[in-house]
Amino acid sequence: MSEPVLDLRLVAAAVLAWAAAATAVAHPAPARAALLAGAAAVALTGAVLLVTRRGARPLLVLVAVTLVLASVVLHQARAAQGGTADLAADRVAVSATGVVRSDPRPVPPPRAGGPPRVVVEVSVSGLRACGRTLSLAAPVTVFADADGWSRVRLGQRVGFRGRLGPAAAGERAVAVVSATGRPVVLAAPAAPYRGAERLREGLRRAVEPQPADARGLLPGLVVGDTSRLPADLEEAMRAVGLTHLTAVSGANTTLVAGLLVLAASWLGFGRRARLAVAAVGLAGFVVLARPDPSVLRAAVMGAVGLTGLAAGRPVRGVPVLATAVLALLVADPWLAREFGFVLSVLATAALVLLGSPFARRLEGLGLPRAVALALAVPVAAQAVCGPVLVLLQPSVNPVSVPANVLVAPAVAPATVLGLAATLLAPLSPTAATWAAWPAGLCAGWIALVARAAARLPVAVAVPAGAAGAVVVLILTALLLGAGAALLRSRRAGSRPRRWLALALALVLSGAGLVRCAPRWGGPSGPWPPPDWLVVGCDVGQGDAVVLRSGPTAGVLVDAGPDDVLVDGCLDRLGLDRLDAVVLTHFHADHVGGLAGALRGREVGAVLVSPLAVQPTAARVERLTAEAGAAVAVVSAGRRGSAGTVTWTALGPPARVAGATAPDSSQVNDSSVALLADVGGVRVLLTGDLERDGQRRALAEVPAGTTVDVVKVAHHGSANQFPGLYTRLRPRVAVVEVGEVNDYGHPAASTLELLAATGTRVLRTDTGGDVALAGSPAALRTLVRGSDPAQAARRARYGDG
Structure with missing residues (x-):
């Protein structure tokens, strides 16, 4: 059987329009000039084509780009x-x-x-x-x-x-x-929204008697409602590549359109009437499932396909997808920068371009069509979407494809029966509940597979950002090449060894890439370096510094604003014990993540400032007690040790405990300041000390003392005491600061001060996690790079 010829005439227009939209929404001023240039180019090209009577494809591309630019300019003018x-x-x-x-x-x-x-x-x-x-x-x-x-x-x-x-x-x-x-x-x-909310609430009530996983997952499968999805199940689905099931898209809209056309046929409707019913149903489903990027893409593709059928034109996947992309980008150019839209389009393109050919190859090997499709669809989607998914979560999980294959038989029944329960809910809640039970069993199976697959320790870390995308792209090409070589070896007659050898070589190359990829997370080698001493965690606009006190233990100085971010940093360092936790003062950007730091780890002691600020201090005491540790107050002159780390407290004076109704500056100057020794490297930790607090801390430092590392106070604010740096002459300064912050941190004056003293600056806003490793005689600095998957979480804490 001959393979269908691909129609790629609209692809160039869609791709270039997408690039124009993604650029223009981020740079509105040049977009206006580009619009004028585009309009002129359209007019000139149209005139040339009219005279020469050549193909209109270049004009189509120019028109598409110009329409997108015009949409950006009009949207921004209206919003301004x-x-x-x-x-x-x-x-x-x-x-x-x-x-x-x-x-x-x-x-x-x-x-x-x-x-x-x-x-x-x-x-x-x-x-x-x-x-x-x-x-x-x-x-x-x-x-x-x-x-x-x-x-x-x-x-x-x-x-x-x-x-x-x-x-x-x-x-x-x-x-x-x-x-x-x-x-x-x-x-x-409006009435459509009220009706949609009534249906969504009806489905939630219908699944109420079921277990928590089914109760939370089924509404997500049917209408994209994840409001009750258990957090641990959501994380498990993300880890094994199953989150697309709760992003309502093509499969759901196909089912809706198919059921409506079938019902209209039973009622004796003609072809165009059936298509009209399907179109109205699609519009209603968009309202029901919410106009998210994947829903819009699927609905517009359905509308384009229905229009083609009504006009008696053949419907082909690639032109329909390209037309849908163009229509949506003209209507909403900001979709070009949304991961949901990108993944939805790529997954659809994968199914159209790769899924069907791969399924035919598998059928040629004797596999039943249903089995061939069940294997081909997730492989095609993973191959195309993998390099993008790694930008959200820098790891590759080999169980993603098997997990998708295992849950595939349960998805359609869960969706169809769940949709039936949704429609029955306003008419008969009892009937809706009965329809939801088997759907819930299917959802329970999906949850079971997700949790079991997520527990397997097979996920492989890759570099964050574009480097990770390139690694996954190369790995995918190697594995697809190995698969193709294996298929060819089955048909190679008397010479299969050559193809088997090629497949083995490609698999070994992929294995080498997987082994080496995690070591490419930064320009300075593996993360963490085996001889690391100090790490500044990338927790956004907040502080979290780790001093190594043992092979799998550390002293944490401040816990940042977010429990997930600090927990992730400690996990990356492989720490299962905190010999001590020092909370320099009771501001949220230093203690907000304490629960994440303590979670699942042994804790020695929690050391705090004498100035207790409520209710934060009470929360710290509660979390510390739950972790089985005790809170101790630290003031100037106190000495201590934890594992291999020793320290002397330079401040604050014990008298700060008597402050009543302290303002923010007083709380900052109550920060615990430590002069610590980590493997012979001397580290000064300053919390959020302001100018006067830094002057008092410096007075406690013995004459002639220098330091190797200083944690710059208050995220590099302008309120620094220059004498601290000119006297201590630090070799390296660590600035814990968020890339998104409206405080102006780090201040230009502070960076100039550090440059004037010859201090090398490591910043978490530009370097992600930063580390110092080696020894006093051979101190190295390393950066890991920021994790794009956590960019939104880090940005939450930068607004003053």
Whole structure:
């Protein structure tokens, strides 16, 4: 049987339009000039083609790029009305009205022990600020207490108060809002949104009697509702490549369209009427499942395909996908920079270009078609999406393909029966519950496979960022080549050895790549280096420094703002014991991650500042007691040791304990300052000491003392005492600072001061985890690089 001819005429237009969109949304000013140039190029090319009567493909590419640029410019001009970006830069207080455009999503609170928080996307239409009332159409991202905001619904019109802040470059939102108080619901959602919410709530009630995994996973499989998905199951699915099951996409929309066409056929509808029913059903499903990138891509592809069928034209996968990409990028150019959209398009392209040919090859070897497809689909998707997925999580899990094969038989029944339960819920809750039971069993199987696969210790670390993507791309090519060689050896007649040898060589090359790849995480070798002494953890805008006190033990000085980030750093170092934890002072960016640091590790003692700030100090005592350790106060003059690390406390004076209602500066100057010795390397740790605190600490240092390493106080703020650096002459300075922060850290004056004293600077905002290794005579500095998968989490704590 001859293979179908691929139609690639629209691919160039889609790819270049995508590149234009991704660039233009991040650089709006050049986009305007590019739009004018594009319009001129379209006119000129059109005239030339009209005269020469040649093919119009170059004109198609230019038109696609110009339309995307025009969309970017129009969106940004509309959003800029009223000077919202300028108000955000000034951080003014506002009262606003707008329409909710997303479901609330939980985010960590900015301060330890704070109330739960959520983030909601809102399209603001009215804004009152600085005595002016503005009418506009600006998308904003609202961060708010979960109390009140967790109950807002998609499509509601709400009024709220808060403080504006600037959004990151390239974001769809023109500003962020830190909301104060509860929102006021001004208008209910439109009827389609109300109906969709009723159906979603009906499905949640239908699965309520089932086990937690099925109760949380089934709504995700059917309508993308992961609000009740257990956190550990979500992490297991992410680790083994099953998160796409809760990202509603092509399979769901195909099932919906197919069921609707089948029902319309039973009712005697004609072809065009059946297609119209399917189109209306797809639109309703988008509202039900929420217009996420993968849902939009699948729905638009379905709409393009239905249009082709209605016109009597053949429907081919590649042109339909390219048309859908073009339509969506013109409607919303910001999709070009969203991982969900990228992965959705790549997975669909993989199935169209690789899945079917691979399945035919497997059928040629005698495998049944169903088995061939079950193997070909996950292999094709993993091969194409793997280099992108590694940007989110820098590791490769060999069980991803087997896990997808094992769960595949359960996905369709769970989705179909779950959809039936969703539609039955408003009519008969009892019938919905009965329909949900077998669907829940299928979901339970998926959860069982995910958890079992995630427990297997086979995941392989790769470098973070683009280097990891290149490694995975090469590894994928080697493995696909080995597979092709094995298939060829089956058909090589009397000379199979040559192909078997090639397959073996490619597999061995892949194994060598896997073995070496984790060592390429930074320019200075493996991570952590075997002789590491000090590590500054990349925890965003916060402090977490580790001093090595044993082969698998360390002293942690501060725990950063986030438990996941500090836990990850300690895991990378292979630490199962903390001989001591020093919390220099009770600000959230130094103690917020304590629970993650203590989780699953033996703990010696927790040392704290004399100035106890409530309620944070009480939370520290509770977590310390739960870990089976004790809290001890440290003040100037105290000496101590933990494992191979020794230290002397240079501050604060014990009298700071008597401060009442201390302000932020007083709390900073109450930081525990330590002069530590780690393997003969002298390290000065300064917490958030300000100028006066640094001067007092320096007075406690014996005359003639120099240090090898200094942890720069207060994330490199401008409030430094120059005499500290000119007298101690540190060889290396570690600046613990977030890449995203609105404090201006590290200050230019501080960097100039360090340069003037000949100090080498290591910064976590540019280097990720940073390390010092070796010995006093041969001290080396290394950087690991930031983990892109945690970029959003690190950025949460940079807003003052």
